[in-house]
Amino acid sequence: MAKRTKDDSKQKTAPATRTKRFLKLAGMTASVAGSYAAERVRRAFNEEDKEERQARAYDKMANQIADTLGELKGAVMKVGQIASQTQDFLPKEFSQALQRLQKEAPPMDYEVIARQVERELGAPPEELFKEFSEEPYAAASIGQVHKAVTLDGKEVIVKVQYPGVDRSVDSDLKQLKLTLKLGGLLKLPKESVDQLFEEIRERLNEELDYENEARNIADFQRFHAKDEGLIIPSVVRQLSSKRVLTMECVEGDHISAVSAEAYGQEVINLIGRRLFRIMADQLFKFHAIHGDPHAGNFAFRPDGSIIMYDFGCVKRLKPEIVHAYSQALTAGLNADYDALDNYLVDLGVRVSGKPAVEQDYYAMWRDIFIRPFRSKDEEFDFASSNLHKQVASKATTVFKYMDFFQPPVESLFIDRMIAGHYWMMMRLGVQAAFRKELEDYLDLSSAA
Incomplete structure (x- = not known):
């Protein structure tokens, strides 16, 4: 894992029961729906300062949603993290408020973790x-x-899932979808909303299955076996469930x-080129992508090595989707x-x-997104x-x-991967020209 400084001031928490989760989410839903209804009434009788009032109302709702999702953790917090990375289908006040969910969550009490380990592996941590x-x-x-440290002296990290998270996914997502709908925040056809939440539900259920993650790690290790400068830690299967x-x-x-x-700018640029190659190889060759590309799931070394963690969220891509994506990029x-x-x-x-959408609209977005690939x-x-x-x-x-x-x-997860890599490139301060590499990948994809 990436080295971090310990913050002993963080408040530890206990897992919320299913009843508590439901009541918390239902309370959030009722409050957001009430705020939205009240704002609609005010707009009906007063057209002045309409946009300013709406922004204030959205800001209040967004912060309440972010606070509740952060407190409850689990599926709803993960959805909030995904939503924070898009400006397309939620007002900007929500994307900004949900950015808080990208930060590290308060930890659970150790007793909760120890009991979970014993339930899963058959003995308490001090025996295993x-x-x-x-x-x-x-x-x-x-x-x-x-x-x-294992009994034979190997240093390891142990990822322990919070109790009950997997059992609350469906009810959490159902309640969150209702919140966004009643808050007037999902201005989309019902069929589109249902498809979007079903995709998120499938990825979440996969991410909650650590045996599935172990298989993903093995698959990505095989795919990247010859990639210099990339390290994917191996699973200790006898201590996993x-x-x-x-x-x-x-x-x-x-x-x-x-x-x-x-590190030196040359090493940083090397890391940037490796990140781009990793992302493009997974997308255009492997047709399977690391779907949670935030900075906490990567670590770096001064020799230019990259360490990748957390393969719970992996999106397997249909060949026709990869082809259409590459053709859309080529056309752009x-x-x-x-x-x-x-x-x-x-x-x-x-x-x-x-x-067909007006060409000027596409040209506007193309002129923005092409900048890293202009030369x-x-x-x-x-x-x-x-x-x-x-x-x-x-x-x-x-x-x-x-x-x-x-x-x-x-x-959805292709866009999320690209957005995550953009933020890492920016935070690293990479200086590179990727146009030639991108064209090579697009040519390869078109020929497949």
């Missing part, structure tokens, strides 16, 4: 391990990690410790907006049967990139064409 740290090494939405995953301890620096002063690079419109229909992003030779400086600000400034234009587009169910 030579050493087992009571202080968590990291805490997240669905589980937390502890450092340990559906809700406990023990892996060899392979440490590196958290992204916050990587700087030009500490070539400013062929008629072809782009057609491939977006194939991807399920554009609603079929609607008239084959001139390096793009991610440290000074403002792509995310440009996207945010154009977010309101999405609502003008809302009837023409729908949630990209099949490519």
